[in-house]
Amino acid sequence: MTKEPKAGAIRQHNKQRILAAAEEAFAEHGFKGTSVQKIADMAGLPKTNVLYYFNSKQGLYIAVLEQILSLWNSAFDSATVEDDPAEVLAQYISDKMRISQEKPQGSKIFALEIINGAHNLTDFFKHNHVSWMQSRVGVIQQWIDQGKIDTQDPYYLLFHIWSCSQHYADFSAQITELKGSKMNAQDFEQATRSLVQLILKGCGLSVPSKYA
Amino acid sequence: MTKEPKAGAIRQHNKQRILAAAEEAFAEHGFKGTSVQKIADMAGLPKTNVLYYFNSKQGLYIAVLEQILSLWNSAFDSATVEDDPAEVLAQYISDKMRISQEKPQGSKIFALEIINGAHNLTDFFKHNHVSWMQSRVGVIQQWIDQGKIDTQDPYYLLFHIWSCSQHYADFSAQITELKGSKMNAQDFEQATRSLVQLILKGCGLSVPSKYA
DNA sequence: CAAAAACCAGACCACTTGGTCAACATTTTT
DNA sequence: AAAAATGTTGACCAAGTGGTCTGGTTTTTG
Numbered sequence: 001m002t003k004e005p006k007a008g009a010i011r012q013h014n015k016q017r018i019l020a021a022a023e024e025a026f027a028e029h030g031f032k033g034t035s036v037q038k039i040a041d042m043a044g045l046p047k048t049n050v051l052y053y054f055n056s057k058q059g060l061y062i063a064v065l066e067q068i069l070s071l072w073n074s075a076f077d078s079a080t081v082e083d084d085p086a087e088v089l090a091q092y093i094s095d096k097m098r099i100s101q102e103k104p105q106g107s108k109i110f111a112l113e114i115i116n117g118a119h120n121l122t123d124f125f126k127h128n129h130v131s132w133m134q135s136r137v138g139v140i141q142q143w144i145d146q147g148k149i150d151t152q153d154p155y156y157l158l159f160h161i162w163s164c165s166q167h168y169a170d171f172s173a174q175i176t177e178l179k180g181s182k183m184n185a186q187d188f189e190q191a192t193r194s195l196v197q198l199i200l201k202g203c204g205l206s207v208p209s210k211y212a
Numbered sequence: 213m214t215k216e217p218k219a220g221a222i223r224q225h226n227k228q229r230i231l232a233a234a235e236e237a238f239a240e241h242g243f244k245g246t247s248v249q250k251i252a253d254m255a256g257l258p259k260t261n262v263l264y265y266f267n268s269k270q271g272l273y274i275a276v277l278e279q280i281l282s283l284w285n286s287a288f289d290s291a292t293v294e295d296d297p298a299e300v301l302a303q304y305i306s307d308k309m310r311i312s313q314e315k316p317q318g319s320k321i322f323a324l325e326i327i328n329g330a331h332n333l334t335d336f337f338k339h340n341h342v343s344w345m346q347s348r349v350g351v352i353q354q355w356i357d358q359g360k361i362d363t364q365d366p367y368y369l370l371f372h373i374w375s376c377s378q379h380y381a382d383f384s385a386q387i388t389e390l391k392g393s394k395m396n397a398q399d400f401e402q403a404t405r406s407l408v409q410l411i412l413k414g415c416g417l418s419v420p421s422k423y424a
Numbered sequence: 425c426a427a428a429a430a431c432c433a434g435a436c437c438a439c440t441t442g443g444t445c446a447a448c449a450t451t452t453t454t
Numbered sequence: 455a456a457a458a459a460t461g462t463t464g465a466c467c468a469a470g471t472g473g474t475c476t477g478g479t480t481t482t483t484g
Binding site: 035036048 | 470471472473474480481482
């Protein structure tokens, strides 16, 4: 069992400092490509100190992962059949795009983790993830059955929403190269509108004026 | 200049052997996570031999990258305004999905490379890529101007096509987890139809019967 | 204020890494 | 068949790795 000493303002502060540095480093160089020493330098602490708070490099990595996942909630999580699919999906896409804009590192780390086989995601998380998926697929299927949106496999719809929105975080280097400059806030707005229109129209929905 | 000794059946054969092993290893563990020793083992050769053909680990990695990129061509590359956008886009999406199914390692390596900042892609490739993009964006824009497809930023449309199709290669671990089993040929067919419908309908096009 | 708990950090270690070198074997060319 | 080019390989190395240990300092607590 991991010891969890209560409170400790210093502990709190230092752990946060280390987590922030680790998130940046892991996002940029991956797990193997990041050394504990480098994280320590970025956090302005000796290496031993990092290992003191997080017992191992992997422990720190998992802590980073969990912190990221805890921030990925959305109104879509609790949507029901009663809700308007156009409204709910548009909101969900907007949420995911905002996360890609504001927390690109998290998305990158998650992507790296999945590409490498997701070996560090706990069974607890995986189980949660599967449950969430089944529940959301259920709602979408009901929308389909009621003829509110086009017939399709709800799994693929969700995959497509994720991939497009996360693309703006994960592949930012490529996007910058191709567009000639880094995407700014206005670009993100436009990309979001573009994606909302594509997905909603692609599902046979019309875009709520709020997102047009 | 890199010496390129003519012919040499042995050379050809060994290099190919090493490239294949390296592709598999890099896709699974990334650049930093793969040791030259491991690649050598997989290729059934001593480490020194690998370094003999490719002067460094990075050299080998770049060779792998170039080999991958050389296979990513499609009919879309040479499409013109005269062509039917529905037909061309549906074909392009199908092509990209087939690559995700048949060559997932390549897609993964490319994704890892981009996430990590694309530092190993040569300027030559980047320039080619930008040119390709501008040319394709031009064609799409003309389709828009002629009212053949919905008004939108062509850049984002292409990003969305890429991200969705590559998602099936890069995030296969997550998909398998969520769907409960690895995607088979039939699943890929269905996913392709689903994506073609989403994108085309999202652009205001109707799906050619061939892809419905 | 003293003891206990928490925190800090240099020295150190076993191990892996990419890469070199020199000697030897094989193939190709003349 | 001699010479030149190409291929093969074990021994070796310097640098970097995650992680431990030990002894100290600071902070918290009774």
